[in-house]
Amino acid sequence: MPLNAASARPIIVTPELPADISTGVTGSVLSASGLTLEAVGEILALATVLEREDPIQRAQRLAKRRIALLFYESSTRTRTSFELAAKGLGADTTLVSSLSSSIEKGETLKDTGLTLRALGAEAIILRHPSSGAPWLLERETQLPVLNAGDGMHEHPSQALLDLRTILAHLRPGVEAVTAETLAGLTVAITGDILHSRVARSNMILLPKLGARVILCGPRELLPELAAQAGPGVEIERNFTRALEQSQVVMMLRIQAERLAGLQLDLEEYKASYQLSEERLTKYAPKALVMHPGPIIRGLELTGEVADGPQSVILEQVHHGVAIRMALVYRALAGRTLTAGAQKGVRA
Ligand code: CP
Numbered sequence: 171m172p173l174n175a176a177s178a179r180p181i182i183v184t185p186e187l188p189a190d191i192s193t194g195v196t197g198s199v200l201s202a203s204g205l206t207l208e209a210v211g212e213i214l215a216l217a218t219v220l221e222r223e224d225p226i227q228r229a230q231r232l233a234k235r236r237i238a239l240l241f242y243e244s245s246t247r248t249r250t251s252f253e254l255a256a257k258g259l260g261a262d263t264t265l266v267s268s269l270s271s272s273i274e275k276g277e278t279l280k281d282t283g284l285t286l287r288a289l290g291a292e293a294i295i296l297r298h299p300s301s302g303a304p305w306l307l308e309r310e311t312q313l314p315v316l317n318a319g320d321g322m323h324e325h326p327s328q329a330l331l332d333l334r335t336i337l338a339h340l341r342p343g344v345e346a347v348t349a350e351t352l353a354g355l356t357v358a359i360t361g362d363i364l365h366s367r368v369a370r371s372n373m374i375l376l377p378k379l380g381a382r383v384i385l386c387g388p389r390e391l392l393p394e395l396a397a398q399a400g401p402g403v404e405i406e407r408n409f410t411r412a413l414e415q416s417q418v419v420m421m422l423r424i425q426a427e428r429l430a431g432l433q434l435d436l437e438e439y440k441a442s443y444q445l446s447e448e449r450l451t452k453y454a455p456k457a458l459v460m461h462p463g464p465i466i467r468g469l470e471l472t473g474e475v476a477d478g479p480q481s482v483i484l485e486q487v488h489h490g491v492a493i494r495m496a497l498v499y500r501a502l503a504g505r506t507l508t509a510g511a512q513k514g515v516r517a
Protein backbone atom coordinates (compact mmCIF):
# COMPACT_ATOMS: atom_id res chain seq x y z
CA MET A 171 0.00 0.00 0.00
CA PRO A 172 1.48 3.39 -0.96
CA LEU A 173 2.01 6.13 1.53
CA ASN A 174 -0.93 8.48 1.77
CA ALA A 175 -0.12 11.87 0.33
CA ALA A 176 0.74 14.24 3.15
CA SER A 177 -1.54 16.80 1.53
CA ALA A 178 -4.53 14.54 2.28
CA ARG A 179 -4.17 15.44 5.89
CA PRO A 180 -3.16 18.74 7.40
CA ILE A 181 0.16 18.52 9.14
CA ILE A 182 -0.21 19.37 12.79
CA VAL A 183 2.60 21.62 13.84
CA THR A 184 2.94 22.09 17.55
CA PRO A 185 3.12 25.82 18.19
CA GLU A 186 6.26 27.01 19.86
CA LEU A 187 5.65 27.78 23.49
CA PRO A 188 7.64 30.73 24.75
CA ALA A 189 10.38 29.73 27.17
CA ASP A 190 9.60 32.56 29.53
CA ILE A 191 5.97 31.98 30.47
CA SER A 192 7.01 30.36 33.74
CA THR A 193 5.03 31.73 36.64
CA GLY A 194 8.17 32.16 38.70
CA VAL A 195 8.14 28.80 40.42
CA THR A 196 11.73 27.72 40.88
CA GLY A 197 12.88 24.17 40.23
CA SER A 198 10.50 23.38 37.37
CA VAL A 199 11.88 21.92 34.16
CA LEU A 200 9.23 22.42 31.51
CA SER A 201 11.23 22.38 28.29
CA ALA A 202 14.70 22.06 26.81
CA SER A 203 14.21 25.49 25.28
CA GLY A 204 13.88 26.92 28.78
CA LEU A 205 17.18 25.40 29.94
CA THR A 206 20.23 27.62 29.91
CA LEU A 207 23.67 26.11 29.39
CA GLU A 208 24.34 26.94 33.03
CA ALA A 209 21.29 24.94 34.11
CA VAL A 210 22.30 22.01 31.89
CA GLY A 211 25.76 22.02 33.47
CA GLU A 212 24.26 22.20 36.95
CA ILE A 213 21.95 19.25 36.27
CA LEU A 214 24.74 17.11 34.80
CA ALA A 215 27.05 17.87 37.72
CA LEU A 216 24.34 17.19 40.27
CA ALA A 217 23.50 13.90 38.57
CA THR A 218 27.12 12.79 38.96
CA VAL A 219 27.30 13.82 42.62
CA LEU A 220 24.05 12.08 43.50
CA GLU A 221 24.89 8.94 41.54
CA ARG A 222 28.23 8.58 43.35
CA GLU A 223 26.86 9.33 46.79
CA ASP A 224 26.46 6.67 49.42
CA PRO A 225 22.83 5.45 49.10
CA ILE A 226 22.14 5.83 52.82
CA GLN A 227 23.29 9.45 52.84
CA ARG A 228 21.51 10.12 49.58
CA ALA A 229 18.26 8.90 51.05
CA GLN A 230 18.48 11.66 53.69
CA ARG A 231 18.43 14.42 51.09
CA LEU A 232 14.68 14.48 50.53
CA ALA A 233 13.62 12.22 53.39
CA LYS A 234 9.84 12.27 53.81
CA ARG A 235 9.31 14.95 51.16
CA ARG A 236 6.30 14.25 48.96
CA ILE A 237 6.34 13.98 45.20
CA ALA A 238 3.42 13.12 42.96
CA LEU A 239 3.74 11.40 39.61
CA LEU A 240 0.78 12.37 37.46
CA PHE A 241 0.65 10.29 34.31
CA TYR A 242 -2.10 10.71 31.70
CA GLU A 243 -0.21 8.51 29.21
CA SER A 244 1.50 5.17 29.58
CA SER A 245 5.19 5.00 30.40
CA THR A 246 7.75 2.49 31.52
CA ARG A 247 11.14 4.22 31.50
CA THR A 248 10.19 7.76 32.50
CA ARG A 249 7.75 6.84 35.25
CA THR A 250 9.92 4.14 36.78
CA SER A 251 13.12 6.16 36.68
CA PHE A 252 11.50 9.28 38.17
CA GLU A 253 10.00 7.11 40.89
CA LEU A 254 13.30 5.33 41.63
CA ALA A 255 15.11 8.67 41.55
CA ALA A 256 12.73 10.28 44.05
CA LYS A 257 12.78 7.22 46.31
CA GLY A 258 16.58 7.07 46.10
CA LEU A 259 16.60 10.58 47.58
CA GLY A 260 14.30 9.43 50.37
CA ALA A 261 11.11 11.08 49.11
CA ASP A 262 7.67 9.55 49.38
CA THR A 263 6.03 9.17 45.99
CA THR A 264 2.53 8.54 44.82
CA LEU A 265 1.42 7.67 41.30
CA VAL A 266 -1.81 9.01 39.85
CA SER A 267 -2.62 7.65 36.43
CA SER A 268 -5.57 8.55 34.26
CA LEU A 269 -6.96 5.01 34.27
CA SER A 270 -7.26 4.53 38.00
CA SER A 271 -8.15 7.94 39.36
CA SER A 272 -10.88 10.55 39.29
CA ILE A 273 -9.44 11.81 36.01
CA GLU A 274 -11.59 9.04 34.51
CA LYS A 275 -14.63 10.80 35.96
CA GLY A 276 -13.77 14.06 34.23
CA GLU A 277 -11.69 15.90 36.81
CA THR A 278 -9.62 18.66 35.21
CA LEU A 279 -5.84 18.89 35.32
CA LYS A 280 -6.16 21.99 37.46
CA ASP A 281 -8.38 20.27 40.04
CA THR A 282 -6.26 17.14 40.10
CA GLY A 283 -3.16 19.29 40.63
CA LEU A 284 -4.76 21.28 43.43
CA THR A 285 -5.93 18.03 45.03
CA LEU A 286 -2.39 16.63 44.96
CA ARG A 287 -1.13 19.85 46.50
CA ALA A 288 -3.76 19.64 49.24
CA LEU A 289 -2.55 16.11 49.92
CA GLY A 290 0.92 17.49 50.55
CA ALA A 291 2.67 17.04 47.20
CA GLU A 292 5.58 19.46 46.96
CA ALA A 293 6.41 18.80 43.31
CA ILE A 294 4.58 17.13 40.44
CA ILE A 295 6.04 15.07 37.63
CA LEU A 296 3.60 15.27 34.73
CA ARG A 297 3.10 13.31 31.53
CA HIS A 298 0.17 14.60 29.51
CA PRO A 299 -1.06 14.27 25.91
CA SER A 300 -1.52 18.04 25.52
CA SER A 301 1.34 20.36 24.68
CA GLY A 302 1.69 23.01 27.35
CA ALA A 303 -0.05 21.07 30.13
CA PRO A 304 2.99 21.40 32.47
CA TRP A 305 2.83 25.21 32.23
CA LEU A 306 -0.84 25.17 33.19
CA LEU A 307 -0.19 22.85 36.11
CA GLU A 308 2.66 25.01 37.39
CA ARG A 309 0.55 28.16 37.10
CA GLU A 310 -2.42 26.66 38.91
CA THR A 311 -0.57 24.84 41.69
CA GLN A 312 2.48 27.09 42.08
CA LEU A 313 4.43 23.87 42.62
CA PRO A 314 7.57 22.89 40.73
CA VAL A 315 6.60 20.75 37.75
CA LEU A 316 8.88 18.37 35.88
CA ASN A 317 7.71 17.76 32.34
CA ALA A 318 7.78 14.00 31.70
CA GLY A 319 6.47 14.49 28.15
CA ASP A 320 3.71 16.80 26.94
CA GLY A 321 1.99 15.68 23.77
CA MET A 322 4.09 16.21 20.67
CA HIS A 323 5.90 19.10 22.31
CA GLU A 324 8.84 18.28 24.62
CA HIS A 325 10.46 15.64 26.79
CA PRO A 326 13.33 17.56 28.39
CA SER A 327 14.49 14.90 30.86
CA GLN A 328 14.88 12.45 27.97
CA ALA A 329 17.07 14.93 26.09
CA LEU A 330 19.18 15.46 29.22
CA LEU A 331 19.72 11.73 29.70
CA ASP A 332 20.50 11.37 26.00
CA LEU A 333 23.06 14.15 26.38
CA ARG A 334 24.62 12.41 29.39
CA THR A 335 24.88 9.19 27.36
CA ILE A 336 26.54 10.98 24.44
CA LEU A 337 28.99 12.79 26.72
CA ALA A 338 29.92 9.56 28.52
CA HIS A 339 30.93 7.97 25.21
CA LEU A 340 32.16 10.81 23.05
CA ARG A 341 33.33 13.47 25.49
CA PRO A 342 34.45 11.42 28.51
CA GLY A 343 35.72 13.46 31.42
CA VAL A 344 33.92 16.64 30.38
CA GLU A 345 32.77 18.30 33.58
CA ALA A 346 31.53 21.72 32.48
CA VAL A 347 29.51 22.09 29.31
CA THR A 348 29.88 25.03 26.95
CA ALA A 349 28.48 26.05 23.58
CA GLU A 350 31.44 24.17 22.03
CA THR A 351 31.30 20.88 23.99
CA LEU A 352 29.68 18.98 21.12
CA ALA A 353 31.32 20.94 18.29
CA GLY A 354 32.15 18.61 15.40
CA LEU A 355 29.52 16.06 16.39
CA THR A 356 26.66 15.15 14.07
CA VAL A 357 23.55 13.42 15.38
CA ALA A 358 21.05 11.88 12.95
CA ILE A 359 17.54 11.69 14.41
CA THR A 360 15.58 9.34 12.20
CA GLY A 361 11.96 8.29 11.94
CA ASP A 362 8.73 9.81 13.19
CA ILE A 363 10.02 13.32 13.90
CA LEU A 364 6.60 14.93 13.48
CA HIS A 365 5.09 13.26 16.53
CA SER A 366 8.23 13.04 18.64
CA ARG A 367 8.69 15.18 21.72
CA VAL A 368 12.04 13.44 22.18
CA ALA A 369 13.22 14.67 18.78
CA ARG A 370 12.03 18.17 19.56
CA SER A 371 13.83 18.38 22.91
CA ASN A 372 17.01 16.91 21.44
CA MET A 373 17.01 19.21 18.43
CA ILE A 374 16.80 22.12 20.85
CA LEU A 375 19.27 20.89 23.47
CA LEU A 376 22.10 19.33 21.43
CA PRO A 377 22.79 22.38 19.21
CA LYS A 378 23.05 24.50 22.38
CA LEU A 379 26.26 22.55 23.03
CA GLY A 380 27.44 22.88 19.45
CA ALA A 381 26.14 19.65 17.87
CA ARG A 382 24.79 19.48 14.34
CA VAL A 383 21.45 17.66 14.14
CA ILE A 384 20.32 15.97 10.93
CA LEU A 385 16.64 15.06 10.82
CA CYS A 386 15.89 12.11 8.54
CA GLY A 387 12.59 10.60 7.47
CA PRO A 388 9.82 10.72 4.86
CA ARG A 389 7.82 13.89 4.30
CA GLU A 390 4.80 12.40 6.06
CA LEU A 391 6.78 12.11 9.29
CA LEU A 392 9.17 14.99 8.78
CA PRO A 393 7.67 18.21 7.41
CA GLU A 394 10.03 20.59 5.64
CA LEU A 395 9.20 23.15 8.34
CA ALA A 396 11.26 21.16 10.85
CA ALA A 397 14.45 22.57 9.32
CA GLN A 398 13.44 25.86 10.90
CA ALA A 399 13.53 24.36 14.40
CA GLY A 400 16.65 26.31 15.15
CA PRO A 401 20.33 26.74 14.40
CA GLY A 402 22.28 23.55 13.82
CA VAL A 403 19.26 21.61 12.52
CA GLU A 404 18.89 20.40 8.94
CA ILE A 405 16.96 17.80 6.95
CA GLU A 406 18.41 14.90 4.96
CA ARG A 407 15.81 12.59 3.40
CA ASN A 408 18.34 9.99 2.30
CA PHE A 409 19.13 7.66 5.22
CA THR A 410 22.43 6.47 3.76
CA ARG A 411 23.72 10.03 3.44
CA ALA A 412 22.54 10.81 7.00
CA LEU A 413 24.31 7.73 8.38
CA GLU A 414 27.55 8.49 6.57
CA GLN A 415 27.80 11.88 8.27
CA SER A 416 26.84 10.91 11.82
CA GLN A 417 28.61 9.83 14.96
CA VAL A 418 25.29 9.29 16.73
CA VAL A 419 22.21 7.72 15.19
CA MET A 420 19.05 8.24 17.20
CA MET A 421 16.19 6.08 15.94
CA LEU A 422 12.55 6.86 16.74
CA ARG A 423 9.46 4.71 17.01
CA ILE A 424 6.55 5.35 14.67
CA GLN A 425 3.91 6.63 17.07
CA ALA A 426 0.86 4.70 15.91
CA GLU A 427 -1.20 6.32 18.69
CA ARG A 428 -0.65 9.79 17.20
CA LEU A 429 -0.87 9.03 13.48
CA ALA A 430 -4.51 10.17 13.36
CA GLY A 431 -5.48 8.54 10.10
CA LEU A 432 -2.15 8.82 8.34
CA GLN A 433 -1.40 5.46 6.76
CA LEU A 434 2.14 4.38 6.20
CA ASP A 435 3.35 1.58 4.03
CA LEU A 436 5.52 -0.06 6.63
CA GLU A 437 7.41 -2.23 4.14
CA GLU A 438 8.32 0.84 2.13
CA TYR A 439 9.26 2.67 5.31
CA LYS A 440 11.52 -0.16 6.43
CA ALA A 441 13.14 -0.35 3.00
CA SER A 442 14.10 3.32 3.23
CA TYR A 443 14.63 3.99 6.93
CA GLN A 444 15.03 0.83 8.99
CA LEU A 445 18.40 0.65 10.74
CA SER A 446 19.64 -2.82 9.83
CA GLU A 447 22.96 -4.42 10.67
CA GLU A 448 23.93 -4.23 7.02
CA ARG A 449 23.24 -0.48 6.81
CA LEU A 450 24.95 0.25 10.09
CA THR A 451 28.08 -1.75 9.28
CA LYS A 452 28.33 -0.24 5.83
CA TYR A 453 27.56 3.42 6.49
CA ALA A 454 28.09 4.14 10.20
CA PRO A 455 30.30 1.39 11.63
CA LYS A 456 31.45 3.49 14.57
CA ALA A 457 28.30 5.44 15.39
CA LEU A 458 26.46 5.16 18.69
CA VAL A 459 22.96 3.76 18.20
CA MET A 460 20.39 5.40 20.46
CA HIS A 461 16.65 5.07 20.90
CA PRO A 462 14.46 6.62 23.61
CA GLY A 463 12.27 3.51 23.73
CA PRO A 464 10.01 1.74 23.57
CA ILE A 465 11.66 0.07 20.59
CA ILE A 466 9.69 -1.84 18.02
CA ARG A 467 12.06 -4.57 16.89
CA GLY A 468 11.86 -5.23 13.20
CA LEU A 469 10.37 -1.83 12.38
CA GLU A 470 12.58 1.23 12.95
CA LEU A 471 15.55 -1.00 13.76
CA THR A 472 16.32 -4.70 13.75
CA GLY A 473 16.76 -6.81 16.86
CA GLU A 474 20.41 -7.40 15.89
CA VAL A 475 21.10 -3.67 15.92
CA ALA A 476 19.19 -3.12 19.17
CA ASP A 477 21.25 -5.83 20.87
CA GLY A 478 24.46 -5.13 18.96
CA PRO A 479 27.76 -3.63 20.11
CA GLN A 480 26.97 -0.11 18.87
CA SER A 481 23.69 0.10 20.79
CA VAL A 482 23.61 2.24 23.94
CA ILE A 483 19.84 1.99 24.36
CA LEU A 484 19.95 0.43 27.82
CA GLU A 485 22.68 2.83 28.91
CA GLN A 486 20.27 5.65 28.08
CA VAL A 487 17.74 4.07 30.42
CA HIS A 488 20.40 3.77 33.12
CA HIS A 489 21.41 7.44 32.81
CA GLY A 490 17.77 8.36 33.29
CA VAL A 491 17.86 7.63 37.01
CA ALA A 492 20.82 9.94 37.73
CA ILE A 493 19.42 12.76 35.59
CA ARG A 494 16.02 12.46 37.23
CA MET A 495 17.55 12.41 40.71
CA ALA A 496 19.17 15.72 39.82
CA LEU A 497 15.87 17.14 38.51
CA VAL A 498 13.87 16.00 41.52
CA TYR A 499 16.49 17.29 43.95
CA ARG A 500 16.70 20.62 42.14
CA ALA A 501 12.90 20.90 42.21
CA LEU A 502 12.82 20.70 46.00
CA ALA A 503 16.24 22.04 47.00
CA GLY A 504 15.95 25.34 48.75
CA ARG A 505 12.23 24.82 49.35
CA THR A 506 11.27 23.98 52.87
CA LEU A 507 8.04 22.30 53.72
CA THR A 508 5.96 25.32 54.63
CA ALA A 509 2.91 25.20 56.85
CA GLY A 510 0.90 26.33 53.85
CA ALA A 511 2.14 23.50 51.70
CA GLN A 512 1.49 21.05 54.52
CA LYS A 513 -2.10 22.18 54.69
CA GLY A 514 -2.39 22.15 50.93
CA VAL A 515 -3.13 25.83 50.59
CA ARG A 516 -1.21 28.44 48.71
CA ALA A 517 1.43 30.14 50.79
N1 CP B 1 11.47 7.33 26.52
C1 CP B 1 10.26 7.29 27.10
O1 CP B 1 9.65 8.32 27.35
O2 CP B 1 9.82 6.03 27.41
P1 CP B 1 8.50 5.71 28.23
O3 CP B 1 7.32 6.13 27.39
O4 CP B 1 8.53 4.25 28.52
O5 CP B 1 8.55 6.53 29.49
